[in-house]
Amino acid sequence: MKLVLQAKNINKHFYKPKKFHVLKDISFGIKEGEFASVMGKSGCGKSTLLYILSTMDTAYGGELYLNDRLVTGKSHEELSRIRNKHIGFVFQFHYLLTEFSVIENVMLPAKKLAEKSLGEIEHDAHEKLKMLHIEHLAEQRASRISGGEKQRVAIARALINNPTILMGDEPTGNLDSHNSENVFTIFKRLTEEEGLSLLVVTHDVDFAERTDRIIEMEDGRIIS
Numbered sequence: 001m002k003l004v005l006q007a008k009n010i011n012k013h014f015y016k017p018k019k020f021h022v023l024k025d026i027s028f029g030i031k032e033g034e035f036a037s038v039m040g041k042s043g044c045g046k047s048t049l050l051y052i053l054s055t056m057d058t059a060y061g062g063e064l065y066l067n068d069r070l071v072t073g074k075s076h077e078e079l080s081r082i083r084n085k086h087i088g089f090v091f092q093f094h095y096l097l098t099e100f101s102v103i104e105n106v107m108l109p110a111k112k113l114a115e116k117s118l119g120e121i122e123h124d125a126h127e128k129l130k131m132l133h134i135e136h137l138a139e140q141r142a143s144r145i146s147g148g149e150k151q152r153v154a155i156a157r158a159l160i161n162n163p164t165i166l167m168g169d170e171p172t173g174n175l176d177s178h179n180s181e182n183v184f185t186i187f188k189r190l191t192e193e194e195g196l197s198l199l200v201v202t203h204d205v206d207f208a209e210r211t212d213r214i215i216e217m218e219d220g221r222i223i224s
């Protein structure tokens with residue numbers, strides 16, 4: 001099956017306060033429609049790895065491929081475009097613009113990409129909200145919805161440009177068990193029905209055990 005993301009021999013050092021080899025020769029791939037989780041003790045390098053895989057950090061050794069295209073070494077402008085088009089992000093904190101409406105928040109990445117008319121973008125945003133069962137919140141201010149709803153809006157925003165892969169850094173970390181379960185169900189459905197690939201860093205064992213694959217890290221390496 002097609003690999004949507006491939007990391008080859010990724011190495012990363014931090015130099016302050018002293019030289020530290022944080023990622024040690026990391027190689028793995030994520031298949032189309034695969035739901036993978038990354039687990040490991042605090043400080044083992046999960047977030048550092050995710051920043052590299054998401055093309056936000058470019059200071060590393062090794063090679064990163066998205067859809068079989070080498071992205072390592074591309075300019076910041078090119079990476080920004082690749083990221084906006086091909087990678088969706090969901091963080092622990094929703095990072096919504098709370099003075100904006102829900103629909104405006106969801107539309108933002110598509111407006112930035114500027115490949116469609118405003119009318120089309122608004123239509124797509126409504127479709128994403130419908131898919132996440134929150135269309136009734138479209139005109140609400142983002143400050144006036146619950147934490148679980150905010151995270152679903154953040155997922156809709158991450159999906160607006162129909163990315164190849166969705167990455168999450170502790171996406172359920174701020175949610176209660178009911179809302180975490182909702183997010184898991186949404187992610188599972190996206191992989192099974194939409195063929196989306198997912199890579200989620202999590203400390204939640206129950207969440208990780210139900211993904212297709214757990215990538216376990218220890219001390220900057222993948223151990224299983």
Ligand SMILES: Nc1ncnc2c1ncn2[C@@H]1O[C@H](COP(=O)(O)OP(=O)(O)OP(=O)(O)O)[C@@H](O)[C@H]1O
Pocket residue numbers: 014015016017022040041042043044045046047048049
């Ligand atoms: N900018 C930085 N400069 C120097 N060291 C850093 C920097 N960012 C992270 N580190 C160190 O690199 C190591 C890996 O950090 P990272 O945040 O990737 O771990 P993590 O596995 O995501 O941890 P957690 O589960 O607590 O989020 C830690 O020892 C951390 O202190």
